[in-house]
Amino acid sequence: MNLRRLWAVMQKELRQLRRDRITLAMIVGIPVMQLVLFGYAINLNLRGLSAAIVDQADTAGSRALVMDMLATGVIVPTRGARSPQELMDQLRRGAISVGVVVPRDFERRRADGREAIEVLVDGSDTVVQGAAVQLAQMPLDYSASLANATGAREVTPQQIHVVAFYNPDRRSAVNIVPGLIGVILTMTMVLFTGVAIVRERERGNMELLIATPISRSELMVGKVLPYAAIGLVQTTVILLLGLLLFRVPVRGSVFDVYLAAVLLILANLTLGLLISTKARSQFQAMQMTFFVFLPSILLSGFMFPFAGMPRVIQWVAELLPLTHFLRLIRGVMLRGAGLWELWPDVLALLAFTAVMMTAAILRFRKRLD
């Protein structure tokens, strides 16, 4: 890789971009518009939330109550936990969405009619939060079967205390804004690179470029890096507007937020490059972008909760960079997790980038046939 040629390509790209007023306007316009539009989101019922349960009472009554909660199907135990602290830890890392704590004095609280159970919810996803609230309000069979046998009073919904972490007011903006960073980066980054290379082919510049000593990787990397910078500008716009308009906090480190953004940007840029090696016209590049963009929005967990999807669809969603980014950004911005705590998703994004870049460079030929 020759740095001078790489810089020449980047400089050319930036100069062209500077003269393209409409694209410049879109770089800021798209995030601003979407941020305002997605102010409110759709909530859905869902089942199968991953959960961990700490039963500190361990009485016949508490065990029966836990069984009843599981029987609703809203939560599925995926992890074991011994203490509420461990539960909290798993919640922050995103390993579970719901934690149930049955305190030691469960039986006494139940008898007194005080709050007897605590349901800890990952409130960074409003849909999960909504589901947990519903769970608390479901008539549990336990009430009927055990109450009569032991003469104890039934557990009323008022005795189940739902604690939503990370987004106590249940404001959907808090949930939407971090995701919106991912959605906007997915749309603009894939599209910009896809179109940028196809445009050169359409205008005939490519025939000139491939007749020069520029290498494939110099051309690809040189075209991609300026757009990576644009992606970071967009991230900043969304973060600032999110803070100003919707008071969306950044609980983790800002550095981690940008690092996560860079990971998604790279994944999307390389996808855009791959598209550009296949598309014959800018129109085709746009169509292919939307072929990826729509599933990203629908399946990643941005609009509809990941936990509610059939297993096969979840597998598909795991292939989308946005799915992994959403887990990272919600973890960092809302739950204050460190990026390293969410390493499987970091790894997934890096792997996606490596595969796409390799495929793009292999597919791009310095020939016309």
Place this chain on the structure above:
Amino acid sequence: MSDSAIRARGLTKRFGALVAVDHVDLDVPRANVYGFLGPNGSGKTTTIRMLCGLLAPSEGEIEVLGLRIPAEAEALRRRIGYMTQKFSLFDDLSVRENLEFLAEVQGVPRDKTRSRIDELVQRYHFEDREDQLAGTMSGGQRQRLALAGAVVHEPELLFLDEPTSAVDPESRREFWERLFDLADAGTTLLVSTHYMDEAERCHRLAILDHGALVADGTPADLTGALAGRTLAVHAAEPRRAHHQLVQVPGVLSVAQIGNTLRVLTTGDGDAAAQVRAALNNASLQAQVEPVEPNLEDVFVSATRGRTAPQEQAA
């Protein structure tokens, strides 16, 4: 080092069932302006792309500047310039920005980049429009800029694919002056064209038709070979005479130029006598005299001689 800048043997390119270039042999001497003459679709662009290493030949061997193509195409790219048929510099960059980009990409030494671009700006007359965007310039200016861009790294060999197809006659003449300057400085130029007057200016040329090389040599050699086969017919009724003459055996083509008919014959027997006899039989009054053959005659005789048997077979 061979004394040919380009040497090709049996060069063939197929696109599916279409044979775009059909077993072409080429020898292009150094420091020459070598012309590719042929109508659209005759395989000029495809041949040039194969010689640059942009297209892989289906068959045949290519050696350019002593390098085997396409295997050593990367090494060749530093030593050639290529001016595409369609303007391929960046419309949204200025004259200087385009040249800077090419200089950097072509590896012009850092300390020489500025002086080299200044030199090109002056030589190609862009002094007062260095900051103008390429997309806003006229056809002639753009061709000049494309040429300046193609030679920014002082290549040994320059490919120009129909460089003047979108340019007015004044700019064309000016453009050719620049080409001869380059040849004079030792650059080998391969220029494709469909203009006869441009082909006539080349040191040597090859005539392509339907992908095949049908004639090559210096313009003088090519026209000289047709001596005695071209006639001028001054007829009182040129349209009637035209109709008569195309039916005479041995007449390859008849072209009307003003009131004169230019007749190209196969050269079998006394062409002038046959033409006179045919005109007399039709009781047409006309004067027949031999004229100097030109490249158009060369082109017609080369291509007619080839396509006629095919048409009969079909």
